[in-house]
Amino acid sequence: MRIALLSDGGNVHTRRWSGYFADRGDELLLLSLEDTDGMPVPSRRLGPPLRPRMLAYTVAVPAARRALDRFEPDLVNAHFVPNYGWMAHLIGRRPWVMSTWGSDVLVNPQRSPFHRWRARRVLRGAELLTSDALMLTAAIQGLAGPERPVLTGPMGIDRALHDSGEPSSPRKSVILHNRNLEAVYDVHTVLRGFMGFSQLFPDWRLRLAGDGSQRAELERLTASLGLGDKVEFLGRMDRDALMDELRRATLYLSASLSDSTSVSLLEAMSLGAYPVLSDIPANREWIPGRPRGEYFIPGRSQALTRALLEAIALPEEARREATAANRRSIAERAIWEENMAGLRERFLELAEGGAGS
Numbered sequence: 095m096r097i098a099l100l101s102d103g104g105n106v107h108t109r110r111w112s113g114y115f116a117d118r119g120d121e122l123l124l125l126s127l128e129d130t131d132g133m134p135v136p137s138r139r140l141g142p143p144l145r146p147r148m149l150a151y152t153v154a155v156p157a158a159r160r161a162l163d164r165f166e167p168d169l170v171n172a173h174f175v176p177n178y179g180w181m182a183h184l185i186g187r188r189p190w191v192m193s194t195w196g197s198d199v200l201v202n203p204q205r206s207p208f209h210r211w212r213a214r215r216v217l218r219g220a221e222l223l224t225s226d227a228l229m230l231t232a233a234i235q236g237l238a239g240p241e242r243p244v245l246t247g248p249m250g251i252d253r254a255l256h257d258s259g260e261p262s263s264p265r266k267s268v269i270l271h272n273r274n275l276e277a278v279y280d281v282h283t284v285l286r287g288f289m290g291f292s293q294l295f296p297d298w299r300l301r302l303a304g305d306g307s308q309r310a311e312l313e314r315l316t317a318s319l320g321l322g323d324k325v326e327f328l329g330r331m332d333r334d335a336l337m338d339e340l341r342r343a344t345l346y347l348s349a350s351l352s353d354s355t356s357v358s359l360l361e362a363m364s365l366g367a368y369p370v371l372s373d374i375p376a377n378r379e380w381i382p383g384r385p386r387g388e389y390f391i392p393g394r395s396q397a398l399t400r401a402l403l404e405a406i407a408l409p410e411e412a413r414r415e416a417t418a419a420n421r422r423s424i425a426e427r428a429i430w431e432e433n434m435a436g437l438r439e440r441f442l443e444l445a446e447g448g449a450g451s
Contacts, residue, residue, distance in 0.1 A: 095115070095120045095121070095168045095169060095441060095442060095445045096120070096121045096122075096123075096165065096166065096167045096168045096169075096445075097115055097120055097121070097122045097123075097167055097168065097169050097170075097171055097441070097445075098122075098123050098125065098161075098162055098165055098167035098169070098170045098171070098187075099111070099112055099122055099123065099124045099125070099135070099171050099173070100124075100125050100126070100158070100170065100171070100172040100173065100178035100181055100182055101124065101126060101171075101172070101173035101174070101178055102126060102128045102173070102174065102177075102178075103124055103126030103128045103129055103130030103131075103133055103137055103139065104126075104128040104129045104130075105128075106333075107173075107195070107249070107357075108124070108126075108133070108173065109132065109133060109134065110249075111173075111193075111249075112124055112133060112134055112135045113134040113135070114430075114434050114438075115135075115438065116134055116135050118438065120438075122135040122136065123135070123136050123137070123138065123161065123165045123167070124136070124137040124138070125137075125138055125140055125158050125161055125162075126138075126139060126140065127139065127140050127141060127150055127151065127154055127177075138161055140154040140157050140158055140161075141153075141154055141157065147177065148176070148177075148180070151177045151178070151180055151181050152180070152181075152184065154181065155181055155184045155185055158181055158185060159185050159187075162185065162187055167187075168445035168446075169189055169190065169191065169441055169444055169445045170182055170185070170187050170188075170189070170190035170191070171190070171191045171193060171441070172190060172191070172192055172193065172220075173193045173195065174193075174194075174195050174198045175192065175194060175198035175199060175202065175212075175213050175216050175217065176198055176202050176209070176212060176213070176216075179192050179198070179216040179217075179220075180212060180216055182216075182219075182220070183215060183216045183219045183220075188221065189221040189222075189444040189445070189447070190219075190220050190221060191220055191221065191222045191223070191224065191441065191444065192216060192217060192219075192220035192222070192223050192224070193223075193224040194223065194224065194225055194226075194230060194234060194354075195226075195354070196226070196227075196230060196352070196353055196354035196376075197278065197352060198213075199213065199217075199230060199233050199234055199237065200230065200233055200352050200353075200354070201278070201352050203237060210237070213237055214237050214238060217234060217237055217238035217242065218238045218239065218242065221243075221444055222243055222244075222245060222440060222444060223238070223242060223243065223244045223245070224244070224245045224246075224247075224437065225244050225245070225246045225247075225354070226246070226247065226248045226249055226354050226355040227246070227248070227354040227355040227375075227376045227379055228246060228379055229354070229375040229376050229379065230246075230354040230355075230376070231244045231246045245436075245437060245440055247433045247436065247437070248355040248357075248360065248427070248428050248433060249355070249357055249430060249433065249434070250357075250360060250424075250427075250428040250429050250430040250432070250433045250434075251357065251360050251361055251364055251424065251428060251429070251430055252429075252430050252431070253429050253430065253431050253432075255337065255361070255364065255365075256364045256421070256424055256425065256429065260341065260365055260366030260417065260421070265342060265343065265344040265366075265367075266299075266342050266343065266344065267295075267297055267298045267299065267344060268298070268299050268300075268301055268342060268343040268344060268345075269288065269298065269299070269300045269301070269343065269344070269345045269346075269347050269370075269402070270301050270303065270339050270340060270343035270345070270346055270347065270362075270367060271284055271300065271301070271302050271303070271304075271346075271347045271348065271349075272302075272303035272304055272336060272339070272340075272346075272358050273304055273348055273349075273350060273356075273358060274304045274305065274306040275302070275304055275305055275306030275307070275308045275309045275312055276306040276307060276308060277308065277351075278350060278351050278352055278353075279306075279348070279349060279350050279351075280349040280350065280351050280372070280392065280393060281302070281308065281312050281349070282312070282315060283349045283392075283393055283394070283395045283398060284300070284302075284347060284349045284398070285300075285312065285315055285316055285319060285321065285325065286319065286395035286398075287349075287390075287395040287396070287397075287398025287399045287401075287402065288300045288321065288324075288325070288398075288399075288402070289319045289320075289321060289395075289399075290395065290396065290398075290399035291399045291402040291403060292321065292324055294403070295406070296324070298324070299324055299325070299326065300321075300324060300325045300326070300347075301325075301326050301328055301339065301343070302325065302326065302327050302328060303328040303329075303330075303331050303336055303339060304328075304329075304330060305329050305330050309327065312327075313327060337361065337365065340361055340362055340365040340366075340367050341365050341366070341367075343367045344367065344368060344406070345367060345368050345369075345370050345402065345405055345406070346358075346359070346362035346367035346368065346369050346370065347370045347371075347402075348369075348370075348371050348372060348377075349372045349390075349392065349393075349398065350372055350374065350392075351372065351374070351392050351393065352374065353374055353376045353377070354376050355376055355379065355380070356376070356377070359371070359377065359380060359381075360380070360424060360428050363380065363381075363420035363421065363423065363424050364420075364421060364424045364428075366417045366420075366421070368387065368388075368405055368408070368413060368416065368417070369381050369386075369387035369388070369420075370387065370388045370389075370390070370398075370401050370402055370405050371387055371388070371389055371390075372389070372390060372391075372392040372393075373389040373390060373391060373392065374392060377389070380423065381420070384404070384408075385408060385412045385413075385415070385416045386416045386419055386420060387416070387420075388401040388402075388404050388405045389401065
């Protein structure tokens, strides 16, 4: 296939997604307003981002349309509804697939009637929609209509990573949080909840992998809570180093206020870090509850503290059984190559059945 990909060139998911198709002999062109350095496929940056953001993507439509006319794709695949989905809708080249990421459906349409209208227009315009969670599919169809075709399946993790298994060496007294330092991941609650836990178990450490707009504010909060020697901000890490962190950590922590299927959670399940999670619908699709993982009410630091205490109190035999069950769930439902193969088949069907125009 010749696939035109409209997506954020600086995002790891774009890199991984485009690399999958390229590795199977498909010809891709990535169009992005963001930096495309390091992409595994030919890329074109459509110009520097403008403010407001919606204006930037709208203004970039003529340049994107010219690039598509030259490339002549069999299929257009846009990622994230309010920016590249909006562009694909305005461009109008068919067939096109809208790949949703979570907050573009769960959060953005709630901002105003305009945002909701825009999301509906985009979701109703594509030949196929993709989703990585059942709850996200339900939200998509709530916006666009129950008749809209949605292919549901997590992006998953690489088979080689899963087959590498969890290490046999003892794990450290470490809690790993590897979500971005942004408001939706509620790292303020993470720090306050860890403070209560640390008062009882001062030898434990919290490691924050990732970066974001709230980093300076969170570093100040860490100091004000007296956690400076117990919390480490690791910044953005390469994938191998991050997977090593998961193999060493005893607990994996996410306080996200909104999410679809989290690849970070799937990686933790595969590599044996015990999940402590905010109780949101997407997480429940993977971790039904104790003993497979611990839940806490989103935004409640005291509830997070209790969940951490319950997690480390779990008997070792129960933890081993939970780890084995979590790994089986990944093997059955969340292997990247298997899930993407089904997606590629749908792409092929669309590409063979419709001309780009």
